[in-house]
Amino acid sequence: MVDNAGPPYLTQPDAHCVRVTPRRHRRRRNYPAYTVLKGRIVGVFTCPWDDLKDYVLGVPHANYKGYDSVAQAQAAYMIGYGLGVVETVDGADGGDDRSNAPTSIVSNDPTEEEIYEALERASSTFLGPEWVVVFRGVRPGVYPSWNFVSSIVSGVSTAVYEKFSTRREAEIRWRAAVQAEQVTTLLRGVSYVRRV
Structure with missing residues (x-):
């Protein structure tokens, strides 16, 4: 005779048990540079993510990405600027206190020469x-x-x-x-x- 009762802690025959413990969230990898195209502040930043996230998270449709090099982040910002997708917005709470905000290492309004130089420095496959x-x-x-x-x-x-x-x-x-x-x-x- 086959015992289909399952383990004694299950209340129904042939019941299955599933672990419901929440999975641990992976920590976001820190990148050397971040590009923010839409957020409470925009530009290229070399600060840790924890210093930057308050100016990005909570912004509807925020547009940001970490890059493996400063040159890649600068090129991404310049492309975004050229496409007209760079946008500074107020936070979801309406606050706009940027007094402690990290400082961008690129101009928010780059010249054609700055755009060209940034694109030249980046890898073509970044x-x-x-x-x-x-x-x-x-x-x-x-x-x-x-x-x-x-x-x-x-x-x-x-x-x-x-x-x-x-x-x-x-x-x-x-x-x-x-x-x-x-x-x-x-x-x-x-x-x-x-x-x-």
């Missing part, structure tokens, strides 16, 4: 292999990383985007969408949901 095409959004187009797309599609009704593993694939799909008239510029704060 953004990773992923490319993103925005078909419907605030600024449709081909972008070299999700970091630059998140703020132009997040919170935008019916935004459409697609990720590609190479720039070539992304550009081919973009040209096909333009030719098929599938590209639409959307406005923030407008609902494009159609009720039937």
Whole structure:
């Protein structure tokens, strides 16, 4: 005879037990540099994450990322600035006390020369292999990383985007969408949901 009763601490025959102890949260890795494109402060920072997080977390659709080198972080900021996605906002509590805020190591309004120099110093692959095409959004187009797309599609009704593993694939799909008239510029704060 097979005993299907299970362990004595379970109340039903053939019951299963699952551990419900919460998993420990992994500690966020500290990077040498962080780029903040949307937050209570923006720029490139070389401070520890704990000094920076209060100016980023709690901001709706905050856009930030840690990088393995200062050159990569500077290049990412310059690309974001060039794309027009850099945005300083007040915190969720409406507070704007930035008196103890870390200081950015780049100008918030860089010159063309500063942008060029930062891009020259960075590795050509620092953004990773992923490319993103925005078909419907605030600024449709081909972008070299999700970091630059998140703020132009997040919170935008019916935004459409697609990720590609190479720039070539992304550009081919973009040209096909333009030719098929599938590209639409959307406005923030407008609902494009159609009720039937």
